[in-house]
């Protein structure tokens with residue numbers, strides 16, 4: 420059966436390795452990934468969400484581990500948090516153009532900066548890296564697209580150029596990668612997504628991978644078996 424609901428991970432996985440996409444999203448062989456900074460990331464997202472909702476986070480900070488407290492100390496006085504909050508942990512579903520395909524996701528926070536008259540989508544990253552190959556990454560693409568195309572239902576009115584996405588890495592200080600939006604980018608992202616959806620829905624089996632792009636891939640054993648079975 421064809422899929423018509425996509426997250427940025429669907430697109431990123433498909434672009435990175437079609438075999439990985441097959442195991443993860445067609446065969447649905449999923450298991451939790453506790454590698455890297457999973458716990459820190461989860462706790463930091465909860466902490467900043469409580470703060471933005473106006474809860475007293477001091478008791479949480481007192482009981483937090485050093486790493487979480489360090490992350491909070493890096494971000495707590497940054498200008499981004501002084502902007503007007505529009506949404507925190509905003510889950511969305513949004514149609515791709517006028518097709519029957521939908522995008523789903525959860526945006527960490529959206530702010531309005533009155534000085535620049537811009538809406539800012541913030542994505543907190545507690546890992547070591549802001550996504551590599553940022554131009555081909557789909558996270559900011561679908562978040563910008565979905566927020567812009569949901570503006571009516573959110574009672575907002577703004578032009579694409581008034582929207583910006585920021586990857587905000589919080590580790591050893593704060594570093595920010597900003598990506599702007601425009602009418603041209605909206606068209607480009609729509610075309611990108613529809614082309615990928617068409618390719619994805621044509622795929623019925625894992626292609627034999629030529630190279631392996633991920634060192635720690637959970638599907639390695641399955642993948643190698645599949646290669647041996649289909650020489």
Ligand code: SF4
Nearest residue numbers: 436439628631636642
């Ligand atoms: S082991 Fe490598 S080639 Fe195979 S699915 Fe994983 S990433 Fe792809």
